[in-house]
Amino acid sequence: MSSEKRSVTILGSTGSVGCNTVDLIEREPDRFVVEALVANRNVAKLAEQAKLLRPRLVVVAQENAYLPLKEALAGSNIEVAAGRAAVVEAAARPADWVMSAIVGAAGLEPTLAAIRRGAMVGLANKETLVCAGTLVMGEVERHGATLIPVDSEHSAIFQVLDTTQRDRIDKIILTASGGPFRRFSSEQMASVTPEQAVAHPNWDMGAKISVDSASMMNKGLELIEAYHLFGLPEDRIDILVHPQSVVHSMVSYIDGSVLAQLGTPDMRTPISLALGWPKRMATPGKRLDLGQVGTLTFEAPDPERFPALRLARDVLRKGGAAPTILNAANEVAVQAFLDRKIGFLDIVRLVEQAVSALGDAPLNVLADVLACDAQAREVARGLVAGLSR
Ligand SMILES: NC(=O)C1=CN([C@@H]2O[C@H](COP(=O)(O)OP(=O)(O)OC[C@H]3O[C@@H](n4cnc5c(N)ncnc54)[C@H](OP(=O)(O)O)[C@@H]3O)[C@@H](O)[C@H]2O)C=CC1
């Protein structure tokens, strides 16, 4: 880059993380230049962002969104493209920094494309590490890419984990809000609606991650994400329910010190840490006032009511294909729940059945991961069909 501005590409710019990233970039026009904006099909939002940020390229994954997008940007010199290959090509174009904020395993290939050209990547898309963590971390190493966690818990750990004293770390403690059903019995959870499940008590997020938070599968995915990012074994990553979402996670050291990162629940803080890396950026929004918060509480999670926690630990111990299957089956099950085809408790049941049905064979290359992901989706769709009959 000859310019002093940081060039950025946003994968998933129209989503919750994407819009927060756009918000931060818009506030510092002298600091950033936008290379590409990528979405699935939300033409209206993407065109609005493009008019604001003037990227070189905008991409929609859905081919039938191409013409409406082209029309919405008629008269501008912004390049427009569509299709899955165009999404991956956008990530491969030279940009100093890439936000990986596509939801689900659909984010894997574009994120890998950015990593393989040695980019600095802000990683919100946890599914990338759940479905292909070993492969992805190997590529980060091989290509000298920089991976900066954006998931709030992992950003917290990134900020308080002293890499010069790795052998002095006792454990990582991931905090969990407990979601909207923290106090629900299993009987009550059996009849909850998608509207109740997406109503997260503290965070305003996309539908998929909101349902994951409600089932606590989100914390299971985050356990696997933390394992790959920080290299600690599963039994040294604890999960602690903290309903206020103020302490974003902690690292405990062998001398008894516990270091935590705190803040109001606003994704612009972890996004800004990655966007400005290695320098912190000023962010808008409410500052944390502990006097006003008053009480911070913590409690042990309940694996009986939230079996996703046990299941995620099981698949992490199994390794190989197991986490890939868990992730793919969960994506199918969450969508089926949102479409009212299955009940809330069926989500984790169905994921467990898919994991048992498919085993844990090793996955060595991307093609193995993609084949396993496709097979798990097929199995999960069959299970959904069985339940919705
Ligand atoms: N929301 C949050 O606060 C947090 C999110 N995360 C993680 O970040 C990721 C994004 O979450 P969130 O922003 O909530 O999700 P949203 O559902 O709000 O947004 C998803 C984004 O991905 C795009 N997209 C979906 N499928 C494709 C595809 N096949 N190709 C290209 N783009 C696609 C969507 O485009 P379109 O709008 O056109 O459909 C949208 O821009 C997830 O992995 C989530 O787990 C992690 C921590 C916090």
Ligand SMILES: CC(=O)[C@@H](O)[C@H](O)COP(=O)(O)O
């Ligand atoms: C903002 C963020 O990082 C989410 O992953 C959030 O942590 C979800 O909250 P839960 O703790 O309820 O899963």
Ligand SMILES: [Mn+2]
């Ligand atoms: Mn999180």
